[in-house]
Amino acid sequence: MSECRKIAVFGGVYNNHLALTAALEDARRRGADTAFCLGDMGAFGPHPDRTISILREHDVQCIQGNYDNSIGNELPDCQCGYTDPRDNHFARISYAYTLANTSLTNREWLRQLPAQRRVRLGKYRVFMCHGSPRRTNEFLWESTTSTHFLEHLCRNYDADVILATHTGIKWHRPLADGRQFVNVGVLGRPENDGRTNVWYALLSAESDFQVEFVPVAYDHERLAAQMRSENLPGEFVATILSGWWTTCLEVLPAKERRRGRY
Amino acid sequence: MRLPIVPLAHLDDLWFQVTGTLCNLACTHCFIRCTPHNRSFGFLDLGTIRRSLDESVPLGVKEYYFTGGEPFLHPDMPAILELTLRYGPATVLTNGTLFNDEILRRLRAAEDASPYSLEIRVSIDGYRRTENDAVRGHGTFDRILCGIRQLVEREFMPIITVTKTDDNQGDADLFDGFVRLMRENGYTRPRVKILPTLRIGAEAERRRGYGTEERVSMEMLEGFDQGTLLCNHARIVSDRGVHVCPILIEASDSRLGATLAEAEQPFALTHQACFTCYQYGTICSNPTSQSHDV
Numbered sequence: 001m002s003e004c005r006k007i008a009v010f011g012g013v014y015n016n017h018l019a020l021t022a023a024l025e026d027a028r029r030r031g032a033d034t035a036f037c038l039g040d041m042g043a044f045g046p047h048p049d050r051t052i053s054i055l056r057e058h059d060v061q062c063i064q065g066n067y068d069n070s071i072g073n074e075l076p077d078c079q080c081g082y083t084d085p086r087d088n089h090f091a092r093i094s095y096a097y098t099l100a101n102t103s104l105t106n107r108e109w110l111r112q113l114p115a116q117r118r119v120r121l122g123k124y125r126v127f128m129c130h131g132s133p134r135r136t137n138e139f140l141w142e143s144t145t146s147t148h149f150l151e152h153l154c155r156n157y158d159a160d161v162i163l164a165t166h167t168g169i170k171w172h173r174p175l176a177d178g179r180q181f182v183n184v185g186v187l188g189r190p191e192n193d194g195r196t197n198v199w200y201a202l203l204s205a206e207s208d209f210q211v212e213f214v215p216v217a218y219d220h221e222r223l224a225a226q227m228r229s230e231n232l233p234g235e236f237v238a239t240i241l242s243g244w245w246t247t248c249l250e251v252l253p254a255k256e257r258r259r260g261r262y
Numbered sequence: 263m264r265l266p267i268v269p270l271a272h273l274d275d276l277w278f279q280v281t282g283t284l285c286n287l288a289c290t291h292c293f294i295r296c297t298p299h300n301r302s303f304g305f306l307d308l309g310t311i312r313r314s315l316d317e318s319v320p321l322g323v324k325e326y327y328f329t330g331g332e333p334f335l336h337p338d339m340p341a342i343l344e345l346t347l348r349y350g351p352a353t354v355l356t357n358g359t360l361f362n363d364e365i366l367r368r369l370r371a372a373e374d375a376s377p378y379s380l381e382i383r384v385s386i387d388g389y390r391r392t393e394n395d396a397v398r399g400h401g402t403f404d405r406i407l408c409g410i411r412q413l414v415e416r417e418f419m420p421i422i423t424v425t426k427t428d429d430n431q432g433d434a435d436l437f438d439g440f441v442r443l444m445r446e447n448g449y450t451r452p453r454v455k456i457l458p459t460l461r462i463g464a465e466a467e468r469r470r471g472y473g474t475e476e477r478v479s480m481e482m483l484e485g486f487d488q489g490t491l492l493c494n495h496a497r498i499v500s501d502r503g504v505h506v507c508p509i510l511i512e513a514s515d516s517r518l519g520a521t522l523a524e525a526e527q528p529f530a531l532t533h534q535a536c537f538t539c540y541q542y543g544t545i546c547s548n549p550t551s552q553s554h555d556v
Contacts, residue, residue, distance in 0.1 A: 034369070082548060084454070085434050136274075143379035144325060144550055146350030149274070152322025250453070251548045254350070254379040254419050262451060 003120045004034050008214075010200035011038035011065070011130065011165025013055075015098065016187025017044030018170055019198045021053050022218035023187055025163040030202060030214070036117070038165040039130040041110065042098035042202060043078065044236055046226040052106045064113035065166065070095070072111030079137055091248065093233055112144025118159075122205030124180075126172040127159035131166040140164055142171035144218035144254035150181045161209065163201075168192075168245075169256060170199050172211050182211050190243040192248050192252075192260040196220045197243075265530040266483045268493050274324040275547060276314065277498035277508050280306050281331035281340065287357055289398045290468045291387070291427055293535070294512055296331050298375055303331075303511065304501040308338050308345070308517075313500050315349045316521045325551060327353045329498075334360040340368040347376035356424070358384035358409030359402065366416045381548055382430065383421045383455070384410055389439035397427050399461055401538040407447050414449045421453045423547065455549060458542050460509055460535050474532035482540065483531075490543035491536075493529045495524060508537050508546055 008027030013020050027035055037060050061258075064072070066240055068077040078095045082088045082123045093164050102110070113135060117128045132138040133153055138149075154175060161180045169192065170185030185191060185199035197215040226235045235246040235254055244261040245252075252260070276537050285296035309359030315326070327345050329466050333339055346352040373380035384406065388394035391403040398406070413420045422440055433456055442450035461472045470524070488494045492507045499505075503517045504525035510516040510533055518525035531540070539545060 022439050083456075085437055110342070139550060141379075141550060143377065144351040146322075146324055146378070146547075148319045149322045152272075155322075224290035249451075250549050253548075256371070256379075257419055257451070258417065259451070 001066060001120050002034075003116050004203065005122070005206070006032050006204040007119070007121060008032035008035045008200055008202055009038065009128070010033070010036075011184055011185045012040045012168055012186025012188045013037065013051050014040060014043045014186065015048050015051050015056055016188045016198070016223060017045070017047060017050040017155060017188045018220075018223050019218040020051055023198075023200050023216045024060070025056070026214060026216060027028040027200065029110050029135055032087065032202060035060045037062045037130055038129060038163065038184060039063050039113070039136075040165070040186070041065070041190070042067050042069040042071055042102060043094045044232075045231045047185050048098050048102045048105055052102070052109060056109070061117065062113050063117055063128060063130060064110065064115055064136070067098070067138065068110040068113055069112065071099055071146045072107050072113070074107065074173055080248070080251070081137060082250055090233060090235060094236070097232065099231070100227045104222070108191055121161065121203060122207075122209075124160040124205050124209055126160065126163060127157050128163045129213060130164065132164055133157045133159070139167050139251060140181075141167050141253050141256055142169070142173070144253045147173060151175050151179065152218065154181075162205075170201065170213050172213075174207065177210070178203045180211070186236060187216065189239050190246070192245040193243060193255070195243045196241065213240065263502070264480050265269070265532060266478050266480050267528045267530050268488055268491055269484075269528040270526050270555060271489065271494050273318070273321050273431035273495065273497060273526070274323075275327055275492070275551070276318050276323045276324075276522070277496060278306055279303055279328045279330065279498055279511060280311075280316070280328045280498035280510065281332050281335045281338070283331055284335055285330060285332040286334065286335060286355070287399050287402060288462070289387075291397055291425060291465040292544070293463040293465055293509060293510060295463045306499065306501055308341060310499070310501075311342055312345060315346065315523065319349070321522060323350065326545070327352045327355070330354040332357055332360065332405050334365065335349065337535065340365055340372070341551055343380060344372040345368060347372050347378050347380060351378040351381070353381040353383060355383045355385070357398070357402070357406065358406040358420070360387070361409050361412050366412060370416045370418070374465075380414060381421060382418055383423045383548075385423045385425070386440075387425050387427050389436070389443040393428070406529075410444070410449060414447075419451065419453055421455050423455045423457060425459055427458045427459060449487060450477045457545050459540055461545075462498070462535050464508075464545050472537060476537045477534050478531040478536045490546050491539055492546050496546075499526045510554055
């Protein structure tokens, strides 16, 4: 198990190569010794191969999200499990685009990514996963996950800290006996709060466990222009420019949904 | 004969049959024939619910669900939800016809004070008055819409839960019809969940029961993602004990014990309603909580 002092962790890049570059630069400036990506490299944004090149070039330690599993294995859909026909319509567009524009070499790279990683951060045993330790596409939302469920996961997976992503909205909850759960957020799209920045998490444990959510401003107008020239849906572009989610809303619980505009 | 047996992987969802089989309506598709007179299952009192909530903590339960009957016939329903929201997320399945200002004020305050969501699922079975009232009873369409408007005024975003009572109607048509209806009633961002009927109870008489071939076999479970079956991750508390799932409470083998710990044993899918769960996946859970094997 590798040992770390200060780590940058993010998920859900969703082809947002501009935010990825900005986040990696920011993390380096802040003294992170390693960067981890918890999966879902594709979807939503433009030019999937650019994101994967950056992750590989910077030696980001990656795990496989449901999207990566789908693209890597060329499955028929992204395995997000939508039932709302509108959400499914946009999920299909996004998936077809990402699959068609991910090279065979990069599909192979996505296919071989591990589903989880364990590292040591100070005295803490950290377990990293995409959705939850038990299911890649399980949503762990702040408002629908009881504290004792998270404590059960820590016990079951011999972890002091569990890190996940998948929902698209960051949150942190301290648990009993100094254990922690952190949803590290995503770099791919803003988190439905009317702001255009995205987020990653900076974690350290020199004495006690510390988590800092770091906002990342990037050239979102340039990303929007690239999305338009790739003929991606105007609804996706609107999210990048406004900070409000316009699609994939069905899976949001009441509290999280209420905070958004759509 | 070997039976298709499903173990409890983990108790994620704890359900409560909070008002037993008592309902203020008598829908013709109800899978447990709840009516204003059916008292075969009784109410759960606050003390029983508190004991189950306490027992659920070391077991690591993720979410809590309340069904009936009609939950808001319970005089303590606001207090039950206030208590539950101190433990975790709560969902209540209602016909939406029994709200008043005091109930809704307390529910709004309880959710605001909690880190957890209070999901309210309102059942309505047609986006036209005639279709709904044929199933749920004369005058219910207007009463349900009134309940939805009251919820929206209190900033709830109810999940409009529609049972597909006509096989010939497409999901997209139903979905669009309900979105339109909700917007006309001031619910601008409607959430809609479409469910299949369960061909047991009153529904077996309204249309038809299951055919002899419609059951789950051992072979059907091979390579099947059992996480989509509710019995793989849920149990329900009634006034008689703990049962395998909300659909089968009337079946004699559905009661698995007196406590949650006793009810952790596996269950054999010998009931034909299991076929619907097998076909459609965790129909009872919220869309926010569904996941499957990758």
